[in-house]
Amino acid sequence: MKLLVQDPEERAVRRLRQAACLAGTGVVVFVVLAVLVNARVFAAFDLAVARSVHTVDIPGLGVVSEALAIVFSGEFSLVYAGLLAVYFWRREMPVGVLAVLTFLPLVFVEFVLKYTVQQPPVPDDLYRALPYPLTSVTTQGSFPSGHAARAAFFAVFLGTLGRSLGGSARWLAPLVAALIVLACGLSRLYQEVHWASDVVAGAILGATIGYLAVCWVGVAVEQAARRDKARL
Numbered sequence: 001m002k003l004l005v006q007d008p009e010e011r012a013v014r015r016l017r018q019a020a021c022l023a024g025t026g027v028v029v030f031v032v033l034a035v036l037v038n039a040r041v042f043a044a045f046d047l048a049v050a051r052s053v054h055t056v057d058i059p060g061l062g063v064v065s066e067a068l069a070i071v072f073s074g075e076f077s078l079v080y081a082g083l084l085a086v087y088f089w090r091r092e093m094p095v096g097v098l099a100v101l102t103f104l105p106l107v108f109v110e111f112v113l114k115y116t117v118q119q120p121p122v123p124d125d126l127y128r129a130l131p132y133p134l135t136s137v138t139t140q141g142s143f144p145s146g147h148a149a150r151a152a153f154f155a156v157f158l159g160t161l162g163r164s165l166g167g168s169a170r171w172l173a174p175l176v177a178a179l180i181v182l183a184c185g186l187s188r189l190y191q192e193v194h195w196a197s198d199v200v201a202g203a204i205l206g207a208t209i210g211y212l213a214v215c216w217v218g219v220a221v222e223q224a225a226r227r228d229k230a231r232l
Helices: 008-038 043-054 061-071 074-090 094-100 103-116 146-163 169-191 196-231
Strands: none
Touching: 008 196, 043 169, 043 196, 061 169, 074 094, 074 103, 074 146, 094 196, 103 146, 103 196, 146 169, 146 196, 169 196
16 A cells, blocks of 8 residues: 655645634634624623622732733833844744744734724722833723733743753643733733733734744744755
8 A cells, every 4th residue: 555645845834724724713713702892792791700809819919910910011022022033043043033023013903902992991999009110001992901912922932932842841831831821811800900801812812923923933944944954
C-alpha cells in the first residue's frame, strides 16, 4: 500500500486555514457579544454580578487587584510588546516583530468600541476607589475591558513560547497563561471598573488577535526552516 505523505507546504497552509477558522470563530463570538451588550441584553446579569462582588471584602485582595491593574496597564503592555519584539528581532524573525505589533491595533479597536457600544460604566456606588498611579483615561463606555484584552493577548504569546520549550512546559505554560487571564479578569471585577460582559469580551478579543499573530509567526518560522533545509 502506498502511503500518502502530505507536502510540508500543504501542511503549513492547512494549519493556517485551521488557525483562521478558529480565530474567525472568536471574532464571530465577540461581535455577537458586542451586539448583545449594545442591546443591553446582559444589563441585569452584569448588575447582579457587580452587586455580588461588591459584598466581597477579603484582606489583601485590594492590593493584589491594584498590582494586577498596573501589570496589565497600557504603559507596561508597551514594555512587554517591546521585549517580545526584541526577542524576535534578535532571532532574525521580522515576522514575529510585526506579529507583536498587532497589539497596537488591539488598543485602537478597544477605544473605538468604548465610544460606539452603548455600555455605561459601573456606577459610583459600586466602584472601589483603589489607588492607581498610572494614566487613567475616561471613556464614554466600558466595553470591552482593555486590561483583559491585553492580558489575553500576551498570555497567548507566553503560552506558545512556553510550549516550544518542551517537557513539562508544554502543559505548564498554557496553564499559567490561562491563570494570568483569569486573575486579571477577576481583578477588574473586584475593582468594579468593568462589568462581567466587558471582561469576557475583552479576553475573547485579546486571545483571538493574539492567536492569529502567533499562528502567523509559526507558519513563517516553518517556511523559513524549509527554505534553509532546501539550501543544504
